[in-house]
Amino acid sequence: MLETNFTNVYTKFKLRLYAKVFSRFESREASLSAVETFCVEVIYALGRPTINEFAAFAQISAPNAVYKINSLVKKGYVRRVRSLEDRREFHLEVTKKYMDYYGITYDYILAVMQRIRDRFPPEEVDQFDHMLHVIWSELMPEVVLKGEA
Structure with missing residues (x-):
């Protein structure tokens, strides 16, 4: 269940990015x-x-x-x-x-984060934020961002 849900969320973010990138080609704006x-x-x-x-x-x-x-x-x-x-x-x-x-993914991320804040109580949002912090700072050592090391 956890793997499926995480994959589904990740896939939706990826597909949103891809759709926006390809829409630039379709409208010849790219x-x-x-x-x-x-x-x-x-x-x-x-x-x-x-x-x-x-x-x-x-x-x-x-x-x-x-x-x-x-x-x-x-x-x-x-x-x-x-x-x-x-x-x-x-x-x-x-x-x-x-x-x-x-910079097309960032507006969508902000929209989803606002939906999370609207949907869940503050305590759950704080717990989710904590979990995300642990995931990127401790559980994903293969990719290091500036300021992490």
Whole structure:
């Protein structure tokens, strides 16, 4: 039951993302390919990664990562920001253009979270929040986000 329910929730979030990405293609609004969209989503999720961190996470070569990033920078969805600690290094940031146009999963997440708050008593919402925190911070060591280590 737990596995089925978790899979169903995860699948609904994925399908919502995919539907929004593909709707951009249908209406000819898309200036990013599906792969480029996922690249920007990864950059956003990693929280200002370097090019090498992005390449390592995506399991692609550094030259391939540079090629993809250059395309995203040229289209205005990602920017390179020079590191204050090491001036030779650049961090990747998602631009407002991306968040306004493609940051499509986050509005849905906020809507679902509001529905949870409306549907359940505050104590259950707090317990759910605690469980989610334990899941991402302790039970998913395969994926490390900035600030976790």
